[in-house]
Amino acid sequence: xxxxxxxxxxxxxxxxxxxxxxxxxxxxxxxxxxLQAADILVxxxxxxxxxxxxYVKLDEVSPSDKTLDLAGRLGLHPKRVxxxxxxxxxxxxxxxxxxLGRGVxxxxxxxxxxxxxxxxxxxxxxxxxxxxxxxxxPDASAGRIRSGLLDRTGMAVGVVxxxxxxxxxxxxxxxVAIGLSGISSLVDYQGKKDYGGRSLAVTQxxxxxxxxxxxxxxxxxxxxxxxxxxxxxxxxxxxxxxAELIRPASEDFFRE
Amino acid sequence: xxxxxxxxxxxxxxxxxxxxxxxxxxxxxxxxxxLQAADILVxxxxxxxxxxxxYVKLDEVSPSDKTLDLAGRLGLHPKRVxxxxxxxxxxxxxxxxxxLGRGVxxxxxxxxxxxxxxxxxxxxxxxxxxxxxxxxxPDASAGRIRSGLLDRTGMAVGVVxxxxxxxxxxxxxxxVAIGLSGISSLVDYQGKKDYGGRSLAVTQxxxxxxxxxxxxxxxxxxxxxxxxxxxxxxxxxxxxxxAELIRPASEDFFRE
Numbered sequence: 364x365x366x367x368x369x370x371x372x373x374x375x376x377x378x379x380x381x382x383x384x385x386x387x388x389x390x391x392x393x394x395x396x397x398l399q400a401a402d403i404l405v406x407x408x409x410x411x412x413x414x415x416x417x418y419v420k421l422d423e424v425s426p427s428d429k430t431l432d433l434a435g436r437l438g439l440h441p442k443r444v445x446x447x448x449x450x451x452x453x454x455x456x457x458x459x460x461x462x463l464g465r466g467v468x469x470x471x472x473x474x475x476x477x478x479x480x481x482x483x484x485x486x487x488x489x490x491x492x493x494x495x496x497x498x499x500x501p502d503a504s505a506g507r508i509r510s511g512l513l514d515r516t517g518m519a520v521g522v523v524x525x526x527x528x529x530x531x532x533x534x535x536x537x538x539v540a541i542g543l544s545g546i547s548s549l550v551d552y553q554g555k556k557d558y559g560g561r562s563l564a565v566t567q568x569x570x571x572x573x574x575x576x577x578x579x580x581x582x583x584x585x586x587x588x589x590x591x592x593x594x595x596x597x598x599x600x601x602x603x604x605x606a607e608l609i610r611p612a613s614e615d616f617f618r619e
Numbered sequence: 620x621x622x623x624x625x626x627x628x629x630x631x632x633x634x635x636x637x638x639x640x641x642x643x644x645x646x647x648x649x650x651x652x653x654l655q656a657a658d659i660l661v662x663x664x665x666x667x668x669x670x671x672x673x674y675v676k677l678d679e680v681s682p683s684d685k686t687l688d689l690a691g692r693l694g695l696h697p698k699r700v701x702x703x704x705x706x707x708x709x710x711x712x713x714x715x716x717x718x719l720g721r722g723v724x725x726x727x728x729x730x731x732x733x734x735x736x737x738x739x740x741x742x743x744x745x746x747x748x749x750x751x752x753x754x755x756x757p758d759a760s761a762g763r764i765r766s767g768l769l770d771r772t773g774m775a776v777g778v779v780x781x782x783x784x785x786x787x788x789x790x791x792x793x794x795v796a797i798g799l800s801g802i803s804s805l806v807d808y809q810g811k812k813d814y815g816g817r818s819l820a821v822t823q824x825x826x827x828x829x830x831x832x833x834x835x836x837x838x839x840x841x842x843x844x845x846x847x848x849x850x851x852x853x854x855x856x857x858x859x860x861x862a863e864l865i866r867p868a869s870e871d872f873f874r875e
Contacts (some may be wrong), residue, residue: 364625364626365623365624365625366623366624366833366836367621367622367623367624368621368623368624368833369620369621370623379708394782420633432743433856435721438673453621455872455873456872456875457875458871458872460870460872461869462870463870465692467872469872469873475790477787477873478789479872481827491662514735521853527824529873530786530787530788530865530873531733531786531787531788531871531873532732532733532787532865532866532873532874533825533828533864533865533866534796534804534823534863534864534865534866535804535805535823535824535826535828535864536823536824536825537824537825537828537832538829539789548790548791549790549791549796553673559754567790567791567792568791568793569781569789569791569792569793570836572789572791572793572825573793573794573832573835573836574834576793576828576829576832576833577622577624577829577832577836578823580622580650580662580829580830580833580852581622581667581828581833585735591725595624596735596836606790607790608789609788609789609790610787610788613652613717614716614718614719615723615787615788616711616712616714616716616723616725616735617712617733617785617786617787618712618787618788618789618874618875619710619712619874619875
């Protein structure tokens with residue numbers, strides 16, 4: 364079966380408290396798309412965070428002495444760094460990049476995701492601004508969108524909350540799944556044989572990340588298209604969670 | 620525009636010396652797909668390596684004392700380890716995984732890609748077997764397929780040679796681009812503004828990897844579908860190279 368990826372066009376600006384399900388349905392309508400069973404809706408973290416009001420007002424943030432020191436060393440905005448540290452379980456790297464000419468913070472978020480700035484947005488800030496953090500529980504966010512769409516259309520679709528992450532070893536950002544509902548995170552080929560009859564040794568495919576990356580092709584990074592519908596990928600599941608995509612240190616041999 | 624991903628069905632077993640362009644055209648025909656300008660054909664590394672004869676006969680391999688020691692320590696086949704080391708510029712990690720109950724080798728290939736076993740295949744081996752290595756120059760492999768398809772159909776399509784790589788921090792394999800021709804590896808949003816009018820800080824998208832991941836959804840890992848056509852992604856370029864996707868250590872802050 365052909366897989367289709369439909370960008371959702373005409374998506375309005377999202378504001379705190381907006382009902383994302385209504386906006387998604389409007390945008391599907393505007394894009395002349397009817398939901399079908401087994402469709403997977405991919406939405407960017409940014410619109411989920413905006414709708415959920417995951418803003419932190421910088422004038423309410425008081426950087427600690429430690430943060431002031433770190434921000435000074437990295438040439439970063441101290442209040443923004445304070446928010447990043449609050450969103451982090453630990454800091455993986457904090458240093459000035461000669462190439463970028465500015466400081467870089469790579470963090471492990473409280474969810475366990477490793478990404479730049481703990482997912483806190485990267486815009487130029489003035490004192491009056493807010494920054495936007497990742498959703499508290501992106502699987503729950505995806506679940507609420509899935510339930511809302513089921514209630515209002517009768518269609519049980521999968522939902523992925525995606526974000527663009529940098530990664531070790533390879534350049535460039537790719538879209539990955541940070542929350543999901545109604546689909547598998549991983550598909551396991553354990554015990555399966557390839558078409559030469561040999562057992563497959565490495566067997567888990569990160570299908571939710573492949574769906575997110577595929578949707579990334581349709582989304583464009585200027586955020587004009589913050590959602591896309593992926594049709595034709597049969598990975599429905601009631602038990603998938605994005606946390607399954609986090610590789611525990613004990614089995615992570617890909618770190619240097 | 621809707622993006623479409625068409626699996627190429629009915630792909631025959633590939634043998635050394637086979638003309639991949641002919642097999643691709645047969646399979647497109649079998650799948651009732653006509654090439655269009657700006658299509659991107661994604662083919663697995665495995666069929667490219669097979670067609671190019673990248674086999675190493677194990678009975679012609681003599682492991683060094685160092686290799687015998689390493690293979691013994693990891694519980695791996697010494698001749699296979701010898702081939703992996705030959706294919707590697709350096710070994711990132713070599714240790715026994717308690718979870719897997721066997722040794723794991725994470726290597727940087729001569730191309731600069733970081734992956735398990737330097738991309739040398741993972742099947743159960745007997746002494747009479749061969750192992751299959753990555754293509755010598757996957758961009759050149761992609762370029763030959765692109766040229767062949769242009770000669771025989773008049774269509775200038777993009778070509779990606781893909782492989783499934785594990786990665787740090789996140790579980791599961793994802794399909795990535797290890798060779799490409801006719802498309803960009805990265806798209807740079809430097810200087811662009813988001814729809815709030817703010818400058819984007821992190822700006823390079825790994826579009827070739829997103830295309831490879833998207834095709835991965837259609838391919839299935841049992842290798843019954845070793846090629847897929849991605850339609851509707853406008854990233855044509857005459858100068859893209861997969862090496863651009865390799866992040867130099869000096870700018871890699873995502874390593875621990």
